[in-house]
Amino acid sequence: MKATWNGEVIAESDDTVVVEGNHYFPMDALKREFTTFSNHRTTCPWKGQAHYFSLLVHGDMNPDAVWYYPEPSEAAANIKDRVAFWKGVQVSE
Template structure:
């Protein structure tokens, strides 16, 4: 699977995990030069507290467009530190 934003592949992996319709990419599959961690956090009742990244590609920024769970609740331990996308990031084969 590939995550694409602003015509650039920002993550690529054959080992994504799909939960609630979102592909979660292993943390080491993202191209870290495009990601900056933010102070944004949200809470999912069964996954835990999510942290967010801004994505910056070709001079444009997509705020809080990627999220991950640095620590998870027991039911979500399989996606600890996996990264998912929204806000216009395309995920495709």
């Protein structure tokens, strides 16, 4: 699977976990040169607290487009150390 935004591959891996229709990529598949800090947080009732990265590609910012659960609940343990995408990031084979 491949995640792309603004003409760049943000992450690529043959090892994704699908939860609620979202592909979670291994954290080490994320190309960190395209990420920047975000202090945004949300809470999922069954997965726990999500943390975010923003994307910065070719001078364009996509705030909070990458999320992950640093300490997921036991029910969501399979997405620990994984990232998922939204806000216009295309995930495809």
